[in-house]
Amino acid sequence: MDITTLTVHELQEKLESKEITICQITKAYVERIEQKEKEVQAFVTTLCKEAQERAKQIEEKVENGQITSKFAGIPIGIKDNICTKGVKTTCSSKMLENFVAPYDATVVEKLKEENLISLGKLNMDEFAMGGSTEYSAFHVTRNPWNLSKVPGGSSGGSAAAVAANLVPWALGSDTGGSIRQPASFCGVVGLKPTYGLVSRYGLVAFASSLDQIGPITKDVEDAALLLNIITGHDEKDTTSENREKVDYTNCLKKEVKNLKIGIPKEFFGEGMNEQVKEKLQQAMQTYREMGAEVEEFSLDIANYSLATYYIIACAEASSNLGRYDGIRYGYRTKNFTNLKDLYRNSRSEAFGPEVKRRIILGTYVLSSGYYDAYYKKAQQVRTLVKKEFEKAFEKYDILLTPTSPSVAFEIGTKSNNPLEMYLADICTVSVNIAGLPGISIPCGVDSEGMPVGMQLIGPRFGEEVILNAAYAYEQKIKFREQYQAEFKGGVC
Amino acid sequence: MKVSKEEILHIAKLANLNLKEEEIDTYLLHLQDILNFANIVNNAPIEGLEESFGVNENQNVFRKDEIKVFENTEALLANAPEKERNMFKIPKVIQ
Structure with missing residues (x-):
């Protein structure tokens, strides 16, 4: 048995039955990192030695009964824009190359409370700006399915590490698709929670009204488990919502009978790869066969959302990044x-x-003379997008779209054309604009064997309905049993 | 809207960035490209709609104005590019 191919819930079962130990799990991952990291380059910082020491301590405490958490000793990888006390948080930028946060992000505190073990910090596009991880100031991360292709971004290190079994699961962050798109490109599950569900305290700010931390995992059940750990009100983040804690595994029922699924036809428009479209159509058919009601409708916001996203995100970034002054x-x-x-x-x-x-x-759209033409309009479009989604959710329980119009592309083919890179975010950004939850799950591979992702969007705080719909589909098509990352192609 | 070279230099100055001669043309081209696309917002049916500043309900979140001391000054100062004794060091501000 290769421990690193197991999901976290499978690891938990084997720990429970004493088939494996905490130290064996960490050791298996450390060996896997030693063997495969040079090909994938998913990490900025690895913590192999520290993780093994920590595993020993935790194992002892579990045996003594001092620790009872069911996540004790489970390893994890953390995107390098989430602050970790005493360990570098670089944002994959020369600006923060040697920055060591003096405190933990709230989500990291929560991981520590459950005694998870960090295997290291994962690569990303610099300050989370990009969709391919090529904009990391340190190195390009490669897609484990085909090493000549990008893993997506900005949480490309997180998604690639999960797909390559370098970590069992990881945390990413999503401002305009940065969890879902790399999950889609790497054939894993990525969940962007509703804005306000997870504390952003200690997440290095890019666009504060859009950013959200979320899980990247091997399957939907693991996504629900990791979400259970990281959610909750935090007085250090005034935008975090005070809601009753939910156990997201309770909603995983495999049952979607009479679920109303809306298909916004504008999300399947121009520039959509034919094979992606075909896989999505098969997924719709699968849902119909499972008893869901699938209906096409018009939600004409995709293009407006994308333009609005780049205005708002850059405006907020120009302000947030003003703090980097070298003092x-x-x-x-x-x-x-x-x-x-x-x-x-x-x-x-x-x-x-x-x-x-x-x-x-961002500075341009906020400067006097252009504020009204761009920023103010974008804020009004934001209201429009929210209203249009509200209308859609009066009729449908969830919406189904592709996660990205394409599969993972070749390294170096888009990095010189910013607008083209931005246009690839067309399916994901509106979810952030409206603060909704969205999940990407694999729904097949194209003729070259590259994974295709499907996105399910729910109403605000509708995580349970999208997790259940994703779970039912996943159990039906069993993607992980059929396809795995093969490390095709050499390093170019 | 057409962006001029003078404008982009003014914007860079506002953003505290220097642009090298060879960067100016590239950034100008990219900015123009992106703005042309962003102009779509002008065609959106937004008449009469309020501006949204986020997605939360518009409400103030209050807490008591209490000082909390961050004890670990050593960890804070460890990140300082230049320091002297217990202070961040900067160049002379008043000439």
Whole structure:
């Protein structure tokens, strides 16, 4: 048995029956990282030695009965924009290359309370800006299904690490699709929770009104389990909602009879890859066979949402990234004679081209003379998008769309054309604009064997309905039993 | 809307960024491309709609204004690019 191919709920069963031990699990992952990480390059920082030491301590405490958490000793990977006390949090940027957070993010505190073991920090597009992980200042992460292709992004390291069995599960963050799209490209499950369900305290801010932390896992049950750990009100994040805690595994019923599924036809428009479309149509057919009511309808917001997303996200980013001035932390230039030069040169030398591009765009749309034309309009479109989704959910329980118009693309083919890269986010950004939950699950592979992702969108705090629908489908098609990442192709 | 070279230099200045001569044209081109696309928002049926600043209910979240001391100053200062004794060091501000 290869421990690293197991899901977390399978690991829990085997720990329970004493078939395996906590130290064996960590050791299996450390060996897997030693063997495969050089091909995938999913990590920025690995914590192999620390993880094995921690495993020993936790195993002892579990045996003594000092720890009773059912997640004790389960390893995890964490995206490198989530603060971890005493371990570097780089955001894959030269700006934070040596930054060590003095505190843990709330989600990391929650992982520690359950005695999970961190295997390291995962690569991403710099400051989470991008959809391919090519904009990492350190290295490009490769797609474990085909090493010449991108893993998606910005949580590309998280998705690739899960797909390559380097970690059993991981945390990512999603501002415009950064959990769902890489999950789709890497054939794993990615859930963006409703805005406000998970605390953002300690998540390095990109666009604060859109950012949300969520799970990337091998299957839907694991996504529900990890969501159980990380949700909850946090007084340190005033946008986190005070709601009763839910056990998300209770909703996994395999039953979708009479579930009303809306298919927004505009999400299947121009530029959609034919094979992606075909897989999605098969998925709709599967839902029909399971007794769901599947109906096409018009939700004409996809293009508006995308334009609005780039205006709002860049505006917020230009403001959030204003804090990097080379004074208290982060990169400081050697080339300055006065304070103004220090600010300017530090920022210019340490931010990568995509980050600068978005800061410039954000500053432009917020500057006097253009505020009304862009930012104000975008905020009004945001109201429109929210209202249109509300209308759709009066009629349907969930919406079904592709996660991305394409499968994973070749490394280097889009990184020089920002607009083309932005257009690929067409199916995911509206979910962030409206603060809704969305999940991506694999629904097949194309003729080259690359995974295709399906996105299910729910109403606000409708995690249970999308998790159940995803679970029912997953149990029916059994993707993981048929397909696995094969590490095709050499390093180019 | 057409963006001029002067405008992009002004924006870069506002954002505290220097642009090298060879970067200016690239950023200009990209900004123009993205803005052309973003103009779609002008065709959206938004008349009479309020602006949204987020997705939460619009309500203030209050807490008591109490000082909480962060004890671990060492960890904070460990990130300082330059420090002296217990302080962050910056260049002279008043000339």
